[in-house]
Amino acid sequence: MTRKTPWGGWQWLVPMMAFLLIIELWPFLVMLDQSVHYLSYTQPGKNGQFIGLDNYRKAVFDDDLFHGVSVTLLYMLIALPVEFVAGLALAVLISYHMTLKRIVMPLLLIPMVLAPVVVGLVARLNLNPDFGLLGIMLRELGIAPEGLLGTPFNAFLTIVAVDVWQWTPFVTMIFLAAIIGMPREPYEAAVVDGASRWHMFRRITLPMLQPIIGVVLLLRLTDAFKVFDQVFIMTGGGPGAATELLTIFAYKVNFAYWNLGYGSAVVALLFFISFVMTFTVMKLVNRMSRGKA
Amino acid sequence: MAKVRLENVSKVYGDVVAVRDIDLEIDHNEFVVLVGPSGCGKSTTLRMIAGLEEISGGSIHIGDRVVNDEPPRMRNVAMVFQNYALYPHMSVRENLAFGLTLARVPRREIDLKVAEAADILGLDELLDRQPAQLSGGERQRVAMGRAIVRHPDVFLFDEPLSNLDAQLRTQMRTEIKRLHRKVKTTVVYVTHDQVEAMTLADRVVIMRAGKVEQIGTPDNIFHYPANAFVAKFIGSPPMNMFDAVVAETTDGKVLRVDSDWQLPVPRHLATRVEAGHEVVIGLRADDITPRGHGMPPREGAVFESAVNIVEPLGSETLLFVNFGPSETIAKMVRPRTVQEGETLSFDVNLEELKLFDRSSGQAIERTRA
Numbered sequence: 001m002t003r004k005t006p007w008g009g010w011q012w013l014v015p016m017m018a019f020l021l022i023i024e025l026w027p028f029l030v031m032l033d034q035s036v037h038y039l040s041y042t043q044p045g046k047n048g049q050f051i052g053l054d055n056y057r058k059a060v061f062d063d064d065l066f067h068g069v070s071v072t073l074l075y076m077l078i079a080l081p082v083e084f085v086a087g088l089a090l091a092v093l094i095s096y097h098m099t100l101k102r103i104v105m106p107l108l109l110i111p112m113v114l115a116p117v118v119v120g121l122v123a124r125l126n127l128n129p130d131f132g133l134l135g136i137m138l139r140e141l142g143i144a145p146e147g148l149l150g151t152p153f154n155a156f157l158t159i160v161a162v163d164v165w166q167w168t169p170f171v172t173m174i175f176l177a178a179i180i181g182m183p184r185e186p187y188e189a190a191v192v193d194g195a196s197r198w199h200m201f202r203r204i205t206l207p208m209l210q211p212i213i214g215v216v217l218l219l220r221l222t223d224a225f226k227v228f229d230q231v232f233i234m235t236g237g238g239p240g241a242a243t244e245l246l247t248i249f250a251y252k253v254n255f256a257y258w259n260l261g262y263g264s265a266v267v268a269l270l271f272f273i274s275f276v277m278t279f280t281v282m283k284l285v286n287r288m289s290r291g292k293a
Numbered sequence: 294m295a296k297v298r299l300e301n302v303s304k305v306y307g308d309v310v311a312v313r314d315i316d317l318e319i320d321h322n323e324f325v326v327l328v329g330p331s332g333c334g335k336s337t338t339l340r341m342i343a344g345l346e347e348i349s350g351g352s353i354h355i356g357d358r359v360v361n362d363e364p365p366r367m368r369n370v371a372m373v374f375q376n377y378a379l380y381p382h383m384s385v386r387e388n389l390a391f392g393l394t395l396a397r398v399p400r401r402e403i404d405l406k407v408a409e410a411a412d413i414l415g416l417d418e419l420l421d422r423q424p425a426q427l428s429g430g431e432r433q434r435v436a437m438g439r440a441i442v443r444h445p446d447v448f449l450f451d452e453p454l455s456n457l458d459a460q461l462r463t464q465m466r467t468e469i470k471r472l473h474r475k476v477k478t479t480v481v482y483v484t485h486d487q488v489e490a491m492t493l494a495d496r497v498v499i500m501r502a503g504k505v506e507q508i509g510t511p512d513n514i515f516h517y518p519a520n521a522f523v524a525k526f527i528g529s530p531p532m533n534m535f536d537a538v539v540a541e542t543t544d545g546k547v548l549r550v551d552s553d554w555q556l557p558v559p560r561h562l563a564t565r566v567e568a569g570h571e572v573v574i575g576l577r578a579d580d581i582t583p584r585g586h587g588m589p590p591r592e593g594a595v596f597e598s599a600v601n602i603v604e605p606l607g608s609e610t611l612l613f614v615n616f617g618p619s620e621t622i623a624k625m626v627r628p629r630t631v632q633e634g635e636t637l638s639f640d641v642n643l644e645e646l647k648l649f650d651r652s653s654g655q656a657i658e659r660t661r662a
Contacts, residue, residue, distance in 0.1 A: 185378030188345055192449075193392035193439070194366035203391070207382040 087171025120233030214285030554617030
């Protein structure tokens, strides 16, 4: 089987690569180019002027951008652990009662198949204190008279809660699939060895899940970092800037203030942060699963 | 070290009876093998002793306790599984120590016991390896080590050698036997391989369709099978079986296979059967031998046949020959080269001929000499 492929087969890759270059790389390069030029609708006279790294310098010292980073990190720091713990607990629980699976699985799928915009709209309408079902109930109970999205603290907790609501099932499903796929014998051996359910979870299930945990962590980190639509619909970043995630900040700079030069620099930084984060976690995950060949 | 007693134990899954009223008493340090074709309930029985399956009826005693409702960890049994069931994320050392850690045995004592087990099984070099880095035989030894360290009252083996290749299986078989001599514990061992059962067991329990067919020493079961199923299941090649009817002739009673093929009823069975009795004749290959190979039997019959198939095994050769209307396997010890198609005379050793009642399958008991 040593039939020679002319040009080593590269010609088959050309269309796809060209496609990717045009729709991915080209806009990215345009963005980088914009980020080192002045481009804004507030001072059109200076547009197109080369200003080097001025935009980046400005971004690094921008309190609003720093605020966006903080909000995003806090968002992930609360949402992801909750999703992991709840998702894992649910998965283990369902695995003990496999008859539940048929009922629970479709329920779990619902939030996952909804578009983020829909999730945002449903949450926003339901939570409205004047005509939303949940909102009215909460108002009548005196829990959140101004609506859950009406105060900075509540609004932040709410967007985190919605993320948890939407993504815990995803974590559950992947963990459940992994648990179901595990060999049964080690558990039987452990039962005979004298292990309780907690021991089995702690000493067998959890270690055997480790590689999967790494992958899910990676997926959820990258996903949570770039959350935009549902939060934008629910709060638009408010009240004040309480829910102004980095992505919403970037959107505002570009398409609310039309400061495209500076906006490009912000997006480039966003890209850089997400790249470094993903890369680091990926290395960590790889090392973790390699340790357990 | 404990007696194990099963009283009327049964297991029912919905409408299916997997195990039906088993009675079995296993002595201190006895090595008992449950053997039978797949689906006969032997593994289910073992798992009920372990506590991995609940019992549907009867009671199980370990030592002087009734353990029916005790969870596995209270029973002080250890189990070795067919596919080893090692904890894949733990080193060999951690695998061995797992049960002891759960029991909160002090660290020093654990190290001691692990070292002891590793020594018995020759695992010292492998203690820091992961299961994935071990061969099948090594994994099986770790699985046994995991059982040994706990000094259980009863060892349970569930087809532990089935996943090994033939050569390794023979080798591990001897190791298991040696291990039993060393650690002296009650063993219940499940296999579908009758050779394993015969070589390892103090006593063999033969099961079929959830019921015990016979319990006895390997010798006893081989020579005095209780019924046609046991006779056919134990021994290799399987016992030759022919349908026959007892008939009275001027020369005495004969076993008529068809109109022109018959054998005399051997003396040890003569008073047990009457004319017209429908029986099954059982003859092992060892008792159908070519003339001149081995001693001629004291009580025998002779027939001639062409050889259809020759299967040389080295120290002996199996010959497929015509025996009246059917084919039978004969055995030639100290064999010479035999051509297919060659005609030979054969001695039938009537002293070892078995008879089974055709409708019940039960052995027709011989008269005591």
